[in-house]
Amino acid sequence: MTPIRLERREPARNIQRFYAITVTRTLFGSWSLVREWGRIGQPGTVRETWFETEGAAIEAGMKVRQRKEKRGYRAVGEEGQVGRKKQGVFIHERFPQGRSPVHC
Numbered sequence: 001m002t003p004i005r006l007e008r009r010e011p012a013r014n015i016q017r018f019y020a021i022t023v024t025r026t027l028f029g030s031w032s033l034v035r036e037w038g039r040i041g042q043p044g045t046v047r048e049t050w051f052e053t054e055g056a057a058i059e060a061g062m063k064v065r066q067r068k069e070k071r072g073y074r075a076v077g078e079e080g081q082v083g084r085k086k087q088g089v090f091i092h093e094r095f096p097q098g099r100s101p102v103h104c
Contacts, residue, residue, distance in 0.1 A: 003020040003021055003022035003034070003036075004020065004021045004022070004061075004065065004075060005018060005019075005020050005075070005076050005077050006018065006019040006020070006021070006065065006068050006069070006073035006074060006075055006076070007019075007040065007073060007074060007076050008068075008071070008072045008073045008074070009040075010072070016039055016040040016041070017037070017038070017039060017040065017073070018036075018037065018038060018039075018040050018044065019035070019036070019037040019064075019068050019073055020034075020035065020036040020037070020044070021033070021034075021035055021061050021064055021065055022034045022035075022061075023054070023057045023058055023061050025054075026050065030050055030051065030052060031050070031051045031052070031053060031054045031056070031057040032048050032049065032050050032051070032057065033048070033049045033051065033057045033060050033061050033064075034046065034047075034048050035047045035048075035049075035064060
């Protein structure tokens, strides 16, 4: 899984931070926004928020991304991702198109 990864680096102030955002379908058919953040090179804090629709999860992810970019974070490593991007948020496809979780 390759999420949208944002980084903020300010060596003069010893700031080396990352923020990862992923939208993924849950096992039960709803959608989840998974956020991870912390100091680069260290384990991060992970939070997951559930949504009824993909659109709602993407909208929430876009708002988080916009807030972080206003604070100096910049996107890195968006090329060559597996999955698909929709409106600037990475959507991880846990289950192939047309297959339900029961058949995986």
